Amino acid sequence: MTARLTATLLATLMVCLAHGQPVTPMITGGWIEPVEIDGAIGEGEWAGATGVGAFAELGGALRPGGPSCLAAADERGFVLACVNEGEPRAQQRERDGALWQDDAVEVFLKPQGSADYYQVIVNAHGDVADCRGRDAAWNAQVEAAAGSADGRWLVEVRIPWEDLGGAPQPGDVWRVNFARDIAGAKPLTWAPVKSSFHEPEHFGEMRFAAGGPAIGVTSVRQTDDHRLLIDARCRGAAALNATLLTDGVETAGATGTEECLLDVPIEQPGRYVLRMAGVADGQTLFRQEVPIVRRAPVEITLTKALLEARRVIVQMDASASEQTPDGYRVQVGDLAPVWVEAGAQPLLAEATVSIAGLQPDTIPVVAEALRGEEVVAQWQTTFTLPPDPAWLGSDIGRSSEVPEPWTPVEADGDSVRVWGREYSFGRGPLLGELTTREAQVLAAPMRLRTIAGGRQQVWRDAELRWTDRTDERAIGTVTATGDGASLSCDVRCEFDGMIVFDLQVTPAEGQALERVVLEIPLREEHARCLHLADASWAGSVATALPEEGWTHHFMPLLWLGDEERGVQWFSESDEGWRPEEPERAITIERRDGVATLRLHMIERALEPGVSFSTTFGLQATPVREIPPEHREWHITHGAWYGMEDQPVTSAASVTYPAEGNVPLDAGTVEMWVSPLFDPAVQVEPETRGRFNRELLRIVQPNGDHLGFYWNIDDRSMRLYSRLGGEVALYASPGLREPWEQGSWHHVAFTWGGGVVAVWLDGEKVASRPWTEPLLPGTLEGAQILLGSTAASTPSEFAVGALRISDMSRVFDSPPPASLMADKRTLLLDDFEGEAPRVIAAGTRATEDDAELRETDGPAGSAVALGDPGTQALLLDYLKSRDVNTLVIHEQWTEIQAYGSTSLHAEKLRSLVEACHARDIRLLIYFGYELSDAAPEWELYRDEVLVKPQRGGYTRKDFPQTAYICCFESAWKEYYLTSIARMIDEFDVDGVYLDGTTEPWGCTNALHGCGYIGEDGQRHRTYPIFAVRDLMRRMREVVKSRKPDGLISAHMSATVSMPTMAFIDSYWDGEQLDVHGPGFRLPLDAFRAEFMGHNWGIPAEFLSYLDKPFSYEESVPLALLHDVPVRPYARGALLGMMAPVWEAWETIDIARAEWFPYWRDGGPVRAEAESVLVSTHVGSGGLLVVAMNASDADLATRLRLSAPATEATELLTGRPMAINDGAIEATIPAWEGVVLLVR
Secondary structure (H helix, E strand, O other): HHHHHHHHHHHHHHHHHOOOOOOOOOEEEOEOOOOOOOOOOOOOOOOOOEEOOOOOOOOOEEEOOOOOEEEOOOOOEEEEEEEOOOOOOOOOOOOOOHHOOOOEEEEEOOOOOOOOOOOEEEEEEOOOEEEOEEEEOOOOOOOEEEEOOOOHHHHHHHHEEHHHHOOOOOEEEEEEEEEEOOOOOOOEEOOOOOOOOOOOOOOOEEEOOOOOEEEEEEEEEEEEOEEEEEEEEEEOOOOOEEEEEEEEEEEEEEEEEOEEEEEEEEEEEEEEEEEEEEEEEEEEEEEEEEEEEEOOOOEEEEEEOOOOOOOOEEEEEEEOOOOOOOEEEEEOOOOOEEEEOOOOOEEEOOOEEEEOOOOOOEEEEEEEEEEEEEEEEEEEEEEEEOOOOOOOOOOOOOOOOOOOOOOOOOOOOOEEEEOOOOOOOOOOOOEEEOEEEEEEOOOOOEEEEEEEEEEOOOOOEEEEEEEEEEEOEEEEEEEOOOOOEEEEEEEEEEEEEEEEEEEEEEOOOOOOEEEEEEEEEEEEHOOOOOEEOOOOOOEEEEOOOHHHHHEEEEOOOOEEOOOOOOOEEOOOOOOOOOOOHHOOOOOEEEEEOOOEEEEEEEOOOOOOOOOOOEEEEEEEOOOOOOOOOHHHHHEEEEEEOOOOOEEOOOOOOEEEEEOOOOOOOOEEEEEEEOOOOOOOOOOHHHHEEEEEEEEEEEOOOOOOOOEEEEEOOOOOEEEEEEOOOOOEEEOOOOOOOOOOOOOOOOEEEEEEOOOEEEEEEEEEEEEEEOOOEEEEEEOOOEEEEEEOOOOOOOOOOOEEEEEEEEEOOOOOOOOOOOOOOOOOEEEOOOOOOOOOEEOOOOOOEEEEEHEEEEEEOOOOEEEEEOOOOOOEEEHHHHHHOOOOEEOOOHHHOOOOOOOOOOHHHHHHHHHHHHHHHOOEOOOOEOOEEOOOOOOHHHHHHHHOOOOOOEEEEEOOOOOOEEEEEEEOOHHHHHHHHHHHHHHHHHOOOOEEEEEOOOOOOEOHHHHHHEEEOOOOOEEEEOOOHHHHHHHHHHHHHHHHHHOOOEEEEEEOOOOHHHHHHHOEEEOEEEEEHOOOOOEEEEEEEHHHOOOOOOOOOOOEEEOOOOOOOOOOHHHHHHHHHHOOOOOOOOOOOHHHHHHHHHHHHOOOHHHHHEEEEOOOOOOEEEEOOEEEEEEEEEOOEEEEEEEEEOOOOOEEEEEEEOOOOEEEOOOOOOEEOOEOOEEEEEEOOOOOEEEOOO
């Protein structure tokens, strides 16, 4: 093993140990006599079932009074009985209702070899919900019943084998979990899932055995006198050992056989792990580890603010004390003690202690619960106070210079001018005119409708005074008076067009403010599109402004505009707002050509004499001209370490129509093949995937497919299907002796009769139950692909013959190398002639004839699908497809969203150098999270995370969980210094940002977020200005080091101009993947959010295959709006976008005139009304995008207003005929054609 690999594996192991990766629990279960599912356990009815009884809170420790379960198999299905203490709370619900909100029992099963897992929930009424994965459309023939007696309730359930793909065989191991939902409380789980029950990678195991020794644990009880009582049943020669550990050290233990009650004392308060293991005859029958907590008489929870606030919050809980305290004393280090009197809840107290006087060290914290002077309980802990990190307080990226392409701010009189925009105050206290892109967007001056002392205020004597003017900003003050109130407003306008208003309205003495409503009247033609956002997918709105207007609760970001311009209103907080109806805090009224935006700040009177203050801002868009060079960036996602050495074989494939050639109910696909590659090649674990080899796929038009390929881990053939992006069918033989390079083998897969199987040289090497069709739906438009396509995994097989039959054949030995047609043969291709000799429909077609060469087969001719000797490197191939920028995602560092890498430094340098050698930029990922694997996690998480805590993304390569951090905290300094260091040390060309531009709603008071509302609760604020500071400085960090460097920001559903003005491009659309295929994004929603032209920032569209769009849908949809779809380094999107990039250059798109579909008079129009056409007219031709915006396929003619001689459809490469000045095209529903016309 190499030293590098050893270090990598050791580091991985250290990460796993540091995060206490839980042991996978295991039980052994067998078959029992059939049970009656009737909600009652009869005498001896469940004899032989395995006990399951140690349940912990989700993400927590053992819960007293958890359920006691019995699990087994009977001849009809998987069966479970679960007994629960107490009276249940549950509603009567329909099938697949929200049963998890009730007292309920859940079962999760993942059969051996299955890519699916199954979930069944039964509540205390006996109602049922079931899913396959998260698909609630799946319904099994579940038998379930509930009953109750003697203060207990129970559930019995049977899940039929036929719904699970078949019964297990003795020795099979299924992944399983059992869970208990508790109405109004945290649920319980048997397996150590972390944050959700839907974590099959954390399920336990159940080994099915036909008799023999077995062990079951029916309950684990934690008593009031601090003992663990383990009720176990050991059968045969089995014995159970229980050990209690703290920090890996054994503190107590017990062993038992037969029916036993193990007694394990918990000597001291603290956190423990109960490790249970059962063996018989050297074989493990049972294992489980359960977190245990013995609470101290008084417990301490520390919340640390070590960066800026320099304080700790000590929360004390004396619930386990035998006496009720009347006070508490807290001492932190050598600081003076802090005394806290017991309040209305005397068992709970809190003390905030400044640690400004402490030096870096391990700091002790002692809390004492007191009754008078007597100490009735005491507990202590420590925390680490580190030296201040070098990045804390950094000024990196701060600059007073105006960056390109903006111009200095000009302010004089009542106006302020920035690039492309002008704000004028006129005679009122707020803006009277707002001009952007040479259009006046205000229909009338902004108004502050104010009622004080019962009178509508008329603002007089408005005066604007500029108090500070620099190139970067202009600062001024506006004052005005009314009969019952006065107004003052500090105004700040910055070079990118953000103008901020710090508004204060003060009533006259003895008067009360009764109403303060800000009105912004916009010309309706410049307010057709609406976008609201609050940094959440669910909260975002992108739409055409309805005729009836709009109402909404407070949102921090709201934009109204058209396809070329607009204005965004924003505010970090609604603190102090008192709208009459919170759901109508924001309204938009349309009347007489005017769309009036109203912010209902005060509609319930304040106390007399109380002023109202708030801060809001406006930013007219576009914020700058879109730079023409963005057409040359060609950003492509999905770089990885080692790709610089990755070979790629150009397209070498044969295709056949699948319809008529592949039966879905039963059939056989078989081939004689020879590996042209070396199947015994030695590989490094982290790059082994590059050595897989494609052989055959059956691909449906929506991307669903079945694949049969050679897998490096098995050194053999695997079969799988992928539906909707998820693996459905999976059959693998496991690791086998590698073939010899050049040797010939018969390979096959069969389906039908409830089983799929993989055959190698006449031997069945893998099988699994499968009762569904081979692929769902029909095979209309589907293809059989033999070999590989460009930039995908190479094939490098020679194929001597291919035969597909309409029956599931059985092989006792390899068939003759000359496969023959019989009456069950649908397709036979021996590659001797121009076409297959037996085929039900159509003929074969080849891709890249240069790579499809003839060779000798086992009996005559064969076809070679690629040649290892003619491989090019992937980076060279990508450059040949005009990829100029690559993005490496989060995996560039072993710690999620971190700013450095310990394991991959040399790999990163190698990748950067290889990219630069080909004039390709490389951007690295920076996100919005703090990982629990980061060294700073324990030190700073309290201070830097968003509250309430959000996120919880779990990495699988290096186990860890990451949560959203707030850039109102000092953590932004870490990000900025890290970006600078990575550019300086590794020469990367900028950053790809994930969610970094979004002002996440936050209540964390430790860094200043949130406010206390009238209801006494802490409410969110949105740190727009802090994120803006981060982004403004980031631009300086990147551009000062790399003038051509890029900041490419991915965000979902939140276009925030104050924070995004400084990025180079944005990538939007991931939020749409919650919709299924068939979802249609309204075109006005695309124009409002995704287009870029009206924002002044180049946009890219994010498209996951069939989530919800096919690429044939997403690419024309985006290009219709002059927005590219960002491709990936592998896959079909690159093949679709590369010709578009080439066409951009051909027509000189930077100087071309664009005629979008919503503008009349374009040079190309469709005769079919539902076909929308956008056209670029350049010196080298026309780029025409025509999309069918209807639910029916349409044949249409695209009429050209000027003569042209040739046209090419870029997505397919097909030439298109021009007849009588028109191009005829048949366009499927919601798809399109992209044409280069010359």
